Amino acid sequence: MTSRSALLVLADGRFPAGGHAHSGGAEAAVRAGRVKDAAGLESFCRGRLHTTGLTSAALAAAAAYGLDPAALDAAADARTPSPALRAVARRLGRQLMRAARATWPSARLDALAAMYPRGAHQPVVLGTTALAAGLDAEDAAYCVAYETVGGPATAVVRLLGLDPYQATAVLARLVPEMDQVAERAAAAARQGIDALPAASAPLLDLTAEQHAAWPVRLFAS
Amino acid sequence: MHLDHGHTSHGAISADARRPDGTRRALRIGLGGPVGSGKTATVAALCRVLRDTLSLAVVTNDIYTREDAEFLLRNAVLPPERIQAVETGACPHTAIRDDISANLEAVEDLEDTVGPLDLILVESGGDNLTATFSKGLVDAQIFVIDVAGGDDIPRKGGPGVTTADLLVINKTDLAPHVGSDLARMARDAGEQRGELPVAFTSLRAEDGIAPVADWVRAQLGAWTA
Numbered sequence: 001m002t003s004r005s006a007l008l009v010l011a012d013g014r015f016p017a018g019g020h021a022h023s024g025g026a027e028a029a030v031r032a033g034r035v036k037d038a039a040g041l042e043s044f045c046r047g048r049l050h051t052t053g054l055t056s057a058a059l060a061a062a063a064a065y066g067l068d069p070a071a072l073d074a075a076a077d078a079r080t081p082s083p084a085l086r087a088v089a090r091r092l093g094r095q096l097m098r099a100a101r102a103t104w105p106s107a108r109l110d111a112l113a114a115m116y117p118r119g120a121h122q123p124v125v126l127g128t129t130a131l132a133a134g135l136d137a138e139d140a141a142y143c144v145a146y147e148t149v150g151g152p153a154t155a156v157v158r159l160l161g162l163d164p165y166q167a168t169a170v171l172a173r174l175v176p177e178m179d180q181v182a183e184r185a186a187a188a189a190r191q192g193i194d195a196l197p198a199a200s201a202p203l204l205d206l207t208a209e210q211h212a213a214w215p216v217r218l219f220a221s
Numbered sequence: 222m223h224l225d226h227g228h229t230s231h232g233a234i235s236a237d238a239r240r241p242d243g244t245r246r247a248l249r250i251g252l253g254g255p256v257g258s259g260k261t262a263t264v265a266a267l268c269r270v271l272r273d274t275l276s277l278a279v280v281t282n283d284i285y286t287r288e289d290a291e292f293l294l295r296n297a298v299l300p301p302e303r304i305q306a307v308e309t310g311a312c313p314h315t316a317i318r319d320d321i322s323a324n325l326e327a328v329e330d331l332e333d334t335v336g337p338l339d340l341i342l343v344e345s346g347g348d349n350l351t352a353t354f355s356k357g358l359v360d361a362q363i364f365v366i367d368v369a370g371g372d373d374i375p376r377k378g379g380p381g382v383t384t385a386d387l388l389v390i391n392k393t394d395l396a397p398h399v400g401s402d403l404a405r406m407a408r409d410a411g412e413q414r415g416e417l418p419v420a421f422t423s424l425r426a427e428d429g430i431a432p433v434a435d436w437v438r439a440q441l442g443a444w445t446a
Contacts, residue, residue, distance in 0.1 A: 014319070014320075016319060016320035016321065016322055017320070017322060018320060018322040018323050019320075020310050020312060020315050020316075020319075020320055021308050021309055021310030021312075021315075021316065021323060022310060023310070091323075091326075094326060095322035095323060095326065096322075098322050098325065098326075099322060155310070158310075158311045158312075159311075215287070216285055217285060217308075218284075218285045218310065218311040219308070219310045219311065220308035220310060220323075
């Protein structure tokens with residue numbers, strides 16, 4: 001069993017890795033009227049969790065298994081059709097790398113940073129960070145599953161003035177599904193890189209491209 | 222401060238005074254303060270008086286637009302490649318204090334692309350009286366308030382007014398029109414700040430930025446000494 005406390009440090013929304021400036025597509029969904037309340041937030045988060053959440057969690061788990069990070073980064077590129085989201089994933093990967101190297105110094109993180117000075121895909125960095133923190137592939141997958149829904153929930157509290165208790169209750173209702181997604185992701189990663197899922201959410205890809213072109217927005221993505 | 226350079230070979234992690242190649246990085250000065258107090262105008266004025274003698278760049282932290290960066294571009298205070306905008310996710314103080322990663326990236330990118338630089342000004346998005354910069358991001362900070370925001374702000378204190386390395390009280394030309402008592406503001410600021418300096422400015426006056434520019438030059442002198 002790995003250290004639960006290390007997992008809490010890494011999964012904490014206060015971990016300074018740049019996520020606070022991103023809504024995970026929630027800002028575009030709010031503007032389009034698809035998320036207006038807690039129920040809308042729940043649907044949005046559920047969709048994101050089972051699509052990009054699963055894919056990202058498996059990439060992170062595979063990195064925490066110690067699979068080749070360059071191959072995983074290419075796999076992440078192949079699974080991210082939106083150029084805007086590829087740029088976001090690398091920017092967040094670079095920001096996470098900074099926090100990770102200061103928090104859990106490791107040769108493996110240094111090597112990944114040297115290979116991708118402009119940032120590797122965030123899930124690949126997260127899996128490598130988990131390894132540096134003494135965590136395992138499942139922990140990495142749980143971390144991604146949680147941040148997949150935690151980020152949009154916080155953003156929607158800011159965007160709609162949604163009752164924060166309701167937003168947190170949404171997260172609590174998604175707990176069983178987060179567990180399933182994390183377990184599925186870790187199981188897939190155990191099968192090797194060719195077995196990694198490629199679930200995607202085309203609407204998130206499309207709205208991410210539109211959002212990136214807005215002149216006025218609260219979140220970077 | 223991270224004095225152990227064992228893990229810094231590919232990009233400085235935080236506040237190291239040296240860049241990965243061993244050269245001294247630029248001095249970073251943060252400018253914070255309430256909305257409308259004149260932060261962007263102060264940055265623009267500083268750029269105009271310092272750009273001929275120093276290699277400069279600016280990072281802006283707009284709350285929800287790129288207006289501050291665009292203001293600086295429109296006024297052509299610096300070439301566009303020397304101005305970078307950071308997006309802050311509706312929380313400007315988070316980006317300058319609690320999670321400084323995007324800002325550190327911006328300052329490092331500026332040093333990589335247009336460096337070597339002497340000075341980088343990091344402008345916060347307009348926030349409240351509690352917004353201060355992390356020491357992991359800037360070496361010194363300026364807090365900008367103005368006389369029209371109420372002459373009781375220095376008395377109210379707060380981390381910005383009390384602890385900033387320089388407090389700028391801007392728009393002194395408006396004092397008679399808004400009934401602000403500059404002597405009272407100076408007295409209250411002195412009580413809150415002890416020995417820390419206060420500059421009164423009117424950027425509409427000829428060379429109104431001079432007291433701030435002098436302070437910045439003194440900081441640079443200490444940094445490169």
